[in-house]
Amino acid sequence: MTDTQKSKSHGRLSIAASLKPRDLIEARPRLKGAWKAKVITLFPEAFPGVLGQSLTGRALDQGLWALETINLRLFGEGRHRNVDDTPAGGGAGMVLRPDIVGAALKQAAAGTPADRAAWPVVYLSPRGKRFDQAMARRFAQAGGITLLCGRFEGVDERVLEHFRVEEVSLGDFVLTGGEIAAQALIDATVRLIPRVLGNQASTEEESFSEGLLEHPQYTKPAVWEGRAIPEILLSGHHANIASWRKAMAERLTKERRPDLWRAYCAKHGRDPEEDQEL
Numbered sequence: 020m021t022d023t024q025k026s027k028s029h030g031r032l033s034i035a036a037s038l039k040p041r042d043l044i045e046a047r048p049r050l051k052g053a054w055k056a057k058v059i060t061l062f063p064e065a066f067p068g069v070l071g072q073s074l075t076g077r078a079l080d081q082g083l084w085a086l087e088t089i090n091l092r093l094f095g096e097g098r099h100r101n102v103d104d105t106p107a108g109g110g111a112g113m114v115l116r117p118d119i120v121g122a123a124l125k126q127a128a129a130g131t132p133a134d135r136a137a138w139p140v141v142y143l144s145p146r147g148k149r150f151d152q153a154m155a156r157r158f159a160q161a162g163g164i165t166l167l168c169g170r171f172e173g174v175d176e177r178v179l180e181h182f183r184v185e186e187v188s189l190g191d192f193v194l195t196g197g198e199i200a201a202q203a204l205i206d207a208t209v210r211l212i213p214r215v216l217g218n219q220a221s222t223e224e225e226s227f228s229e230g231l232l233e234h235p236q237y238t239k240p241a242v243w244e245g246r247a248i249p250e251i252l253l254s255g256h257h258a259n260i261a262s263w264r265k266a267m268a269e270r271l272t273k274e275r276r277p278d279l280w281r282a283y284c285a286k287h288g289r290d291p292e293e294d295q296e297l
């Protein structure tokens with residue numbers, strides 16, 4: 020193995036890179052048919068990253084979902100395994116080459132359905148459709164997903180067209196690379212897979228599940244710094260608690276997210292200007 024074929028290691032484990040990655044991620048058990056993320060990246064050592072912690076990490080260890088990184092560098096050309104070149108037409112920065120990215124996408128496609136609904140192929144990009152809870156639900160219902168993480172100025176447009184790649188943005192800001200965005204997308208998606216969260220009901224009541232932000236939460240102590248938990252929450256009266264929470268969720272949404280509030284009112288035949296009684 021030449022120096023350029025060795026993957027960098029920032030942790031205790033040194034993982035040899037090869038075209039058939041068989042790293043510690045793949046060495047985990049995978050339940051048959053478990054949802055899988057294939058991530059094309061120049062920085063495979065950044066994975067599983069924070070996804071290896073807590074509930075997502077435990078679920079990964081249990082094989083409830085799986086992760087495979089595909090090292091884009093291994094598809095690079097020449098002694099230095101170049102993956103990028105200067106932008107046609109001039110300008111700052113470098114662009115990831117279509118032939119290099121295409122070869123990685125082709126490898127990722129092996130063993131996955133060609134139907135994009137059954138297996139979405141996504142390029143994380145600030146130009147993409149804004150990621151949201153509905154998209155996370157759609158991705159969780161697929162068999163898995165292929166994620167392409169960009170770097171530098173991004174990816175040659177032709178490879179996105181050729182492979183019918185969907186562009187998804189984390190929000191209206193520019194990151195240095197797609198890896199953090201990919202981890203955020205995977206986190207939001209795998210927590211919707213049954214049994215990943217211990218308590219599935221918690222995804223049904225949280226923010227965005229009904230188009231509303233979540234009501235405020237409280238826990239012990241009952242009084243803290245002179246502030247008491249709202250009395251109704253200690254009343255044990257479940258119906259009253261549920262309607263209080265609903266009213267709080269509606270008020271918060273109206274105050275903080277007029278866009279969500281208008282959509283919610285339209286869906287429920289309500290007047291967005293109506294006064295909230297609390």
Ligand code: SAH
Pocket residue numbers: 142143144145146167168169170171172173174187188189190191192193194195196197198200
């Ligand atoms: N020149 C590009 C930005 C490149 S940023 C432009 O102006 O559109 C480098 C890489 O970071 C991108 O290829 C993309 O993969 C990732 N990235 C940056 N911002 C992102 C965002 N808001 N959401 C998802 N990925 C993002």
